[in-house]
Amino acid sequence: MDAQTIEAMKNINTSSVVQMIILGVIAVSTVMSAAKESAQGIINKKLRRKIRKMKEKPLRHDGQVLRDNDGIPYCPGCFDDKNKFIHLTALQANTSGLQLLCPVCKADFNIGTFSS
C-alpha cells in the first residue's frame, strides 16, 4: 500500500463505511433479484411450451374437443376449421341428453350422441 492509499483510508469515516456496506448489500440484492427473475423466466418459458403443446394436441372424446379437464366441450367444427377453442353452451336437456350450441358457428350438438 502506498502512502496515498493509507492517507485515503484514514479519511474514510464511519458513515462512508456504512454507505459502502449499504451499496454492497444493494448490489448483492440486485444480482440475486436478477437471478431469481432469470429462473422465473425459464419456468415461465417451460409452462408456456407445455400450454402450447396442450393447445396443439386437444383431447378428443366421442367427437368432442375437450381441453384442460374443465368438462365443458369445445366446438369440434370451430377447432377443425379455425383451430379455435369455443366452449359450447347448453341449449336444453332432452330425452337423448343435452343439446349444446356453438355461439360462433351456431352448430348444435347433442352430448348424448354428439352429432350435429
Ligand SMILES: [Zn+2]
Ligand atoms: Zn363452432
